[in-house]
Amino acid sequence: MPFHQFEIFPVCGSMITDSVPLPIEYLQPECHGTIVEMCGQPCQMQRLAELGIRQGCKVRMVCQGEPCLICIEGRRISLRLGDSADIFVIPAAG
Amino acid sequence: MPPDTTSKDARVVALIGNPNTGKSSLFNALCGMNARVGNYPGVTVEQKVGRLSGTAEIIDVIDLPGTYSLAARSADEAVAVNVLSGEIPQQAKPEVAIVILDAANVERNLYLFSQIYELGLPVIVVMNMWDRVTSEGLTVNAELLSQRLGVPVVCTSANKRKGIDELKKTIEKTLRSPSATPQSEQFARAMFPSVFHDEVKQLTEWLESQGRKPSTYQVDRLLIDSDGHFQKLICQSGLPDIATKIDEARLRLQTAGCKVPMFETKARYAWVRKLIDGAVVRQESRSASPSDRIDRWLTHRWVGMLFFVFVMFIVFQSITLFAKFPMDGIQWLQAQASSGVEAVLDPGALRSLIVDGVIGGVGGVIVFLPQIAILFLFIAILEDCGYMARAAFVMDKLMTTVGLSGKSFLPLMSSFACAVPGIMATRTIESRKDRMVTLLIAPLMSCSARLPVYVLMVSAFVPDTKYAGGWITLQGMVLMFMQSLGAMVAIPVAWLLKKFFFPGEPATFLMELHSYKWPSPVVIYQRVWERLVSFVVRAGTLIFCTSILVWAAVYFPGDHMSLDAAVAQLEERQSEVSEMIAKQPPAPRGSEPATEDPSIANMQSKIDEAQELVNQQRSKLIEGSFLGMVGHRIEPLVKPLGWDWKIGVAVVASFPAREVIIATLGTIYSLGSDQDENSQGLQHQMQIAEWPNDGKPVFSLATALSIMVFFALCAQCSATLMTIRRETNSWRWPIFSFVYMTTLAYIGAWLTYQCFRFWS
Numbered sequence: 001m002p003f004h005q006f007e008i009f010p011v012c013g014s015m016i017t018d019s020v021p022l023p024i025e026y027l028q029p030e031c032h033g034t035i036v037e038m039c040g041q042p043c044q045m046q047r048l049a050e051l052g053i054r055q056g057c058k059v060r061m062v063c064q065g066e067p068c069l070i071c072i073e074g075r076r077i078s079l080r081l082g083d084s085a086d087i088f089v090i091p092a093a094g
Numbered sequence: 095m096p097p098d099t100t101s102k103d104a105r106v107v108a109l110i111g112n113p114n115t116g117k118s119s120l121f122n123a124l125c126g127m128n129a130r131v132g133n134y135p136g137v138t139v140e141q142k143v144g145r146l147s148g149t150a151e152i153i154d155v156i157d158l159p160g161t162y163s164l165a166a167r168s169a170d171e172a173v174a175v176n177v178l179s180g181e182i183p184q185q186a187k188p189e190v191a192i193v194i195l196d197a198a199n200v201e202r203n204l205y206l207f208s209q210i211y212e213l214g215l216p217v218i219v220v221m222n223m224w225d226r227v228t229s230e231g232l233t234v235n236a237e238l239l240s241q242r243l244g245v246p247v248v249c250t251s252a253n254k255r256k257g258i259d260e261l262k263k264t265i266e267k268t269l270r271s272p273s274a275t276p277q278s279e280q281f282a283r284a285m286f287p288s289v290f291h292d293e294v295k296q297l298t299e300w301l302e303s304q305g306r307k308p309s310t311y312q313v314d315r316l317l318i319d320s321d322g323h324f325q326k327l328i329c330q331s332g333l334p335d336i337a338t339k340i341d342e343a344r345l346r347l348q349t350a351g352c353k354v355p356m357f358e359t360k361a362r363y364a365w366v367r368k369l370i371d372g373a374v375v376r377q378e379s380r381s382a383s384p385s386d387r388i389d390r391w392l393t394h395r396w397v398g399m400l401f402f403v404f405v406m407f408i409v410f411q412s413i414t415l416f417a418k419f420p421m422d423g424i425q426w427l428q429a430q431a432s433s434g435v436e437a438v439l440d441p442g443a444l445r446s447l448i449v450d451g452v453i454g455g456v457g458g459v460i461v462f463l464p465q466i467a468i469l470f471l472f473i474a475i476l477e478d479c480g481y482m483a484r485a486a487f488v489m490d491k492l493m494t495t496v497g498l499s500g501k502s503f504l505p506l507m508s509s510f511a512c513a514v515p516g517i518m519a520t521r522t523i524e525s526r527k528d529r530m531v532t533l534l535i536a537p538l539m540s541c542s543a544r545l546p547v548y549v550l551m552v553s554a555f556v557p558d559t560k561y562a563g564g565w566i567t568l569q570g571m572v573l574m575f576m577q578s579l580g581a582m583v584a585i586p587v588a589w590l591l592k593k594f595f596f597p598g599e600p601a602t603f604l605m606e607l608h609s610y611k612w613p614s615p616v617v618i619y620q621r622v623w624e625r626l627v628s629f630v631v632r633a634g635t636l637i638f639c640t641s642i643l644v645w646a647a648v649y650f651p652g653d654h655m656s657l658d659a660a661v662a663q664l665e666e667r668q669s670e671v672s673e674m675i676a677k678q679p680p681a682p683r684g685s686e687p688a689t690e691d692p693s694i695a696n697m698q699s700k701i702d703e704a705q706e707l708v709n710q711q712r713s714k715l716i717e718g719s720f721l722g723m724v725g726h727r728i729e730p731l732v733k734p735l736g737w738d739w740k741i742g743v744a745v746v747a748s749f750p751a752r753e754v755i756i757a758t759l760g761t762i763y764s765l766g767s768d769q770d771e772n773s774q775g776l777q778h779q780m781q782i783a784e785w786p787n788d789g790k791p792v793f794s795l796a797t798a799l800s801i802m803v804f805f806a807l808c809a810q811c812s813a814t815l816m817t818i819r820r821e822t823n824s825w826r827w828p829i830f831s832f833v834y835m836t837t838l839a840y841i842g843a844w845l846t847y848q849c850f851r852f853w854s
Contacts, residue, residue: 029390042320042354042355042356043167043319043320043321043322043355044602045355045356045359046163046165046319046320046355046356046358046359047162047163047167047604048604049356049359049363050162050163050165050202050205050359051162051202051604051606052199052201052202052205054359054363062386062389062390062393063389063390063393063394065395065491066491067487067490067491067500067603069389069393069487069607071386073199073201073202073376074198074199074230074376075199075202075606076385076386076389076606076607076608076609077604077605077606077607078393078486078487078490078500078603078604078605078606078607079603079604080490080494080499080500080602080603080604081602081604082599082600082602083599084602085602
């Protein structure tokens with residue numbers, strides 16, 4: 001997982017200088033982002049996709065933490081993936 | 095009455111959709127019958143069948159559990175797949191699949207549609223919650239979607255009963271015209287690459303050579319779903335090489351650039367995107383909705399938790415504050431019924447059976463109907479407005495500390511109403527280990543059958559102290575503590591079970607939280623009514639039978655001739671006194687009535703003598719009865735808990751169903767004490783009960799708390815144990831539950847009594 005090599009800070013869109021993918025749980029409340037990579041156990045990936053969480057989707061963080069509450073296409077989904085999967089997002093600028 | 099399973103002469107259609115697409119509301123609107131409707135995933139865990147109302151033909155509707163996909167992983171999702179594939183024995187395969195989509199979330203919902211379409215069944219698409227399309231700033235062209243899909247599309251708002259007649263007509267029309275059958279084979283071919291179909295063909299041929307005849311759809315799922323439902327089934331059926339064959343096929347697919355299972359989701363979403371292009375337009379919203387703003391507080395780690403505790407506090411305070419008046423009314427009716435029977439029948443076995451067995455037993459349980467109604471009212475409101483799913487979210491953090499996930503919270507919360515649906519709701523938990531732990535701790539949650547026991551003990555033995563101007567009561571707080579005790583004990587029990595029996599990391603937590611909405615009065619009414627009817631039916635059947643048996647065990651084998659004679663003499667004297675009082679001239683206005691008539695006073699003392707004789711006779715008879723004999727045998731076992739033999743036998747009799755204790759105590763005390771018109775029912779009888787040797791009261795605060803703790807922790811429900819047996823397919827787990835809970839209950843009750851006996 002190459003993204004783990006980055007040092008991660010809690011980030012909101014306005015702080016982004018470049019397209020640095022972040023684990024979804026680091027997205028600050030009310031910040032938007034786009035899912036750029038998902039990795040983990042195949043069945044977990046399939047389940048996420050069935051719920052509408054897939055690469056290219058725009059997300060908004062409603063409540064940060066573990067579990068976190070995200071909003072995808074108007075639907076709120078609570079999420080705690082643990083070690084079974086990782087979702088990386090690029091926060092939107094502005 | 096609607097059928098439990100579909101009838102032979104009926105046409106069968108099935109309702110299927112993602113969780114919370116309003117499927118159960120649509121089912122109610124179509125069939126006009128009750129079904130549970132919730133705002134969290136997986137509330138419909140049982141298959142429900144109803145009959146379509148207002149149609150020429152007999153059409154049965156199967157309400158399938160909500161699922162996001164036909165790639166079944168949980169037992170709940172497997173039910174949906176099995177029904178649609180016609181694999182449920184004695185259940186006709188549905189002729190039409192009605193796929194319900196959330197009109198405001200078409201894209202994700204069409205994913206499931208694409209899987210159902212491949213099954214080869216005629217399909218009707220229902221765009222439910224149509225009213226939300228405009229309120230959420232969407233544009234959906236249903237006609238264009240219908241053309242592209244090649245199936246009828248009907249727009250409905252089931253909770254407002256809109257579009258229901260059109261849907262009924264469409265169902266009838268689709269059943270009449272078999273030409274509506276889709277070209278599912280071509281659809282599937284176009285969806286996936288040819289390399290996948292070659293592998294499916296190869297695997298099908300191999301399975302056929304092994305004497306199996308799987309459908310193309312089953313082989314598709316065998317290849318796609320890693321460790322899925324069909325793979326588990328076929329591996330268990332004794333084909334040793336199947337796992338290797340599947341792995342080899344998946345490896346070849348991966349080499350060809352078709353990575354299992356993600357190629358499926360990619361292909362289906364690509365199809366969906368193409369399909370809705372120009373037909374569904376969503377306006378990008380960057381601002382938080384009202385639900386988001388509420389969620390920021392209610393799903394907050396600490397605020398959310400405090401709010402949950404506050405909500406529970408309000409619920410239990412309300413039960414004590416608002417149930418008193420209707421409860422007094424029911425008690426008054428019970429007393430009137432007893433007096434009515436006593437006025438008509440002479441003392442004897444029949445009168446004793448009706449007054450002591452039926453009215454004293456069943457009536458004692460019915461008295462608690464108001465409390466149960468208030469509890470269910472709150473649960474229904476919290477479920478319907480969408481708060482329960484938030485509570486699960488908040489609780490996930492806490493649940494992970496004992497190795498479970500927030501998904502376990504919903505079945506556990508259901509168990510506060512009744513453990514049976516709670517245990518069945520564990521089917522929605524995908525992880526087997528989490529499911530087993532949840533299932534084993536669910537009976538510890540304080541179900542509605544425990545509530546009458548707590549209310550009886552709390553109102554009789556906990557001081558009626560009030561705080562904050564009467565809005566907070568000590569009785570309410572004790573009640574809340576007792577209702578929470580099982581849940582508190584469940585925490586270490588879950589930890590131990592997870593540590594020693596089902597080790598592993600907590601399962602991931604993925605759950606959709608729907609927007610808050612005002613609870614629907616119709617839905618609330620339906621749910622509360624359904625629960626109350628089931629409580630009354632239970633009181634009228636199981637508790638009625640047990641009451642009769644307990645009455646017989648207390649009444650026989652004694653000779654009641656002398657008691658009946660003593661009762662007849664007592665009643666004769668009582669009626670004489672009443673007549674004497676009636677014949678007295680009325681006292682002049684403004685003066686005190688002449689109460690001290692010597693002849694009346696003389697008669698009153700004779701009544702007291704007769705009453706004493708009756709009491710002696712009753713005590714003698716009850717001591718020598720079958721129940722008395724058993725009670726004395728078990729007394730050494732229950733005495734350390736502060737109980738006399740009467741409480742002991744009442745607890746033993748309540749092992750099939752815990753609310754039986756009220757009926758049993760009602761019968762024992764009704765038969766064994768001086769119940770006159772001034773008696774205040776069972777509560778009063780218990781307050782005046784004394785130990786025969788030293789005359790001290792049997793019931794103290796310590797005894798009442800010890801009984802409540804025993805009931806909070808004990809597995810006194812045959813229906814729950816049978817449900818655990820059914821869900822685990824083994825006798826091992828119900829026996830395990832019974833043993834661990836009964837041991838916990840005995841130790842808990844003993845500790846409570848020993849701590850409080852010096853206090854009170």
